[in-house]
Amino acid sequence: MLALLVAQNIAFYIIAALMVFGALRVVTCKNLMHAALWLVLVLAGVAAQYILLAAEFVAITQVLVYLGAIIVLFLFGIMLTRTKTGTDDNLNNSAGARRMAALIGVLLAGVMGYSLWDGFGKREFGELTVQRTAEVSDSIFSTYLLPFEVISILLLAALIGAIVLARRD
Amino acid sequence: MLVNQFLFLGAILFCIGVYGVLARRNAVLVLMSIELILNSVNINLVAFGAMWHVTDPSNLSGQVFALFVIAIAAAEVGVGLAIVLLIHRNRQSIDINDVDLMKG
Numbered sequence: 653m654l655a656l657l658v659a660q661n662i663a664f665y666i667i668a669a670l671m672v673f674g675a676l677r678v679v680t681c682k683n684l685m686h687a688a689l690w691l692v693l694v695l696a697g698v699a700a701q702y703i704l705l706a707a708e709f710v711a712i713t714q715v716l717v718y719l720g721a722i723i724v725l726f727l728f729g730i731m732l733t734r735t736k737t738g739t740d741d742n743l744n745n746s747a748g749a750r751r752m753a754a755l756i757g758v759l760l761a762g763v764m765g766y767s768l769w770d771g772f773g774k775r776e777f778g779e780l781t782v783q784r785t786a787e788v789s790d791s792i793f794s795t796y797l798l799p800f801e802v803i804s805i806l807l808l809a810a811l812i813g814a815i816v817l818a819r820r821d
Numbered sequence: 822m823l824v825n826q827f828l829f830l831g832a833i834l835f836c837i838g839v840y841g842v843l844a845r846r847n848a849v850l851v852l853m854s855i856e857l858i859l860n861s862v863n864i865n866l867v868a869f870g871a872m873w874h875v876t877d878p879s880n881l882s883g884q885v886f887a888l889f890v891i892a893i894a895a896a897e898v899g900v901g902l903a904i905v906l907l908i909h910r911n912r913q914s915i916d917i918n919d920v921d922l923m924k925g
Contacts, residue, residue, distance in 0.1 A: 678853055691856065698860045710884050710887050713891055718891070745844055764835070773825070795882075806892075807892060817904060
């Protein structure tokens with residue numbers, strides 16, 4: 653049991669380090685296409701963290717929806733809006749604005765880090781049991797049935813809206 | 822594993838996403854940073870869901886909410902990229918500093 657816990661911790665820290673590095677590359681990279689590919693690393697890392705949290709169904713959905721669909725949408729968006737290939741120097745705001753943004757990010761991290769440490773401290777998960785897909789579907793189709801239907805309508809509206817917006821007429 | 826490991830990871834990714842939204846001027850990159858933010862929130866939701874699942878096995882709200890957020894993120898990216906394409910078609914540029922028609 654202890655060995656498993658150590659293995660989980662090592663996996664967590666390796667994946668987390670990769671994710672943070674990938675996220676930093678997404679927001680600093682000079683090449684649009686590379687930024688999208690670094691985003692793939694971050695999203696795959698998120699799926700791996702879900703598996704560490706024993707949330708199988710969300711992990712699979714993450715891979716299907718994000719890695720499968722959203723990344724392809726982003727690549728389409730990059731290719732359709734790019735004027736020339738290669739690096740582009742007007743991807744970023746001015747240096748002053750970027751310094752301000754970094755300051756805001758660091759301040760936000762400080763405040764959130766303090767409050768998380770204050771609120772949860774060294775609280776452990778305990779025995780994580782697999783959260784089965786059948787239980788997730790039971791929950792969606794009983795307690796959360798109304799929000800589920802609303803989400804369906806929202807997706808339909810977004811689909812029609814995207815078609816109307818992007819259509820040439 | 823500590824609950825805080827996952828919460829701190831979510832917080833760090835959120836801050837990186839906020840930096841990306843503020844520091845980038847390419848609309849597609851801003852959308853990617855928004856995806857980072859939504860994913861960090863999802864990590865938090867699933868971590869809290871796992872935390873409550875240990876004490877109350879019938880409670881799966883965290884995962885259900887994460888699934889809802891994923892669905893909304895998909896809708897948001899679809900509409901967002903359609904808007905970006907439209908801006909590109911009308912202005913031949915997706916620099917969000919140029920989209921200032923409503924600025925007073």
